[in-house]
Amino acid sequence: MNYNTSSALLHLNKSTVKDAARGQWRTILSPLGVPLPNHGRHAPCPTCGGKDRFRFTDKHGNGEYYCNHCRGGDGLQLLQNYHGWRFQEAIQNVAELLNLEEETCQPFEFGKFDADKIAPSGNPQTPAPRHQEPAKPKRPPSNILQQWQMTRPASPDHTYLKIKRVQLCPGIRLSRNYRRLVVPMRCTENQLWGIQNISPNGKKTATKGSDKKGHFFPIKGQDDRALFIVEGLATGLSVHEATGFPVVVAFDANNLLPVAENIRAACPDLPLVIAADNDAWTDGNPGITAAMEAAEAVDGAIVWPEFEPGAETVAGRPTDFNDLQRLCGAEAVRDRIRELLPRGFVPGWIPIRGERVTEAASLAGGAA
Incomplete structure (x- = not known):
């Protein structure tokens, strides 16, 4: 895959891209070249190496990970650290993988x-609808x-x-x-x-x-x-x-x-x-x-x-x-x-x- 590292990046709304990616980070990071361990397994850190210091938890659906050496972060931070991308470059590549056009990234x-x-959580700040829906799955x-x-x-x-x-x-x-x-x-x-x-x-x-x-x-x-x-x-x-x-x-x-x-x-x-x-x-x-x-x-x-x-x-x-x-x-x-x-x-x-x-x-x- 040819990753976009051009300086002429589209102006994308980071919150919307992150919302669209929530719960999908395993299927996002692997195609973007980041090696991930199986669920719950320890493995070498994609960024700093080692033997078993890295865990990919995706705890809140944002691509969360933790490394005993270089600490933790979310999926966007992992892409930045692994590829040396700037934040906007990481956003751009995730948006392209999700086929989010510039207009739909707002x-x-x-x-x-x-x-x-x-x-911010996506939960309306108003009372629940009259016909309360059953709880949805955590992730699409x-x-x-x-x-x-x-x-x-x-x-x-x-x-x-x-x-x-x-x-x-x-x-x-x-x-x-x-x-x-x-x-x-x-x-x-x-x-x-x-x-x-x-x-x-x-x-x-x-x-x-x-x-x-x-x-x-x-x-x-x-x-x-x-x-x-x-x-x-x-x-x-x-x-x-x-x-x-x-x-x-x-x-x-x-x-x-x-x-x-x-x-x-x-x-x-x-x-x-x-x-x-x-x-x-x-x-x-x-x-x-x-x-x-x-x-x-x-x-x-x-x-x-x-x-x-x-x-x-x-x-x-x-x-x-x-x-x-x-x-x-x-x-x-x-x-x-x-x-x-x-x-x-x-x-x-x-x-x-x-x-x-x-x-x-x-x-x-x-x-x-």
């Missing part, structure tokens, strides 16, 4: 509210990181993006065989907890071991006055392109509530808008039903697309904002969202009409 900014709402699955390390830069000409008529955004990668889009499932600390794979024909699968619940894919926006939460990637890209707002992709309807609650815990004052799929062709309209539950839990707003009778896309009957974009254009998406948002919900963003939550309730009851 913390996802939930407007101006994120900086002082998340504790190692096979997820290993697959992510094998991904390649994605192309804006990928077949799925062209079919959906949306633009590639930072953070999406391409599988090793260049066929599937690889979409990371992240938490508010930017740690990688899972991967969604999207084939050119739109088939979506999760990599084995992925932990989807409460995790999401973030799409950064230029307007930080609100955050939209959607089910699918194409829907999120359509909403972002039409409004300029940041969006998080929850991957499916059942994950809208856990994602919304996690973001609300991190950002108590940020206006959250659930951009629902309008599954009018399915009994009970699960898209609207799940979106209403999520919006109610986080005191958010709900918007949904509406289609002319008989409207159809290449994939069949339309349901989401990406379908609306492909049928009527981005302006129709923006106008529909402005039509449904309650007046004053997003500061300075004037809706066309007032609140229509009662209509959403009727749709959830099964009306087409």
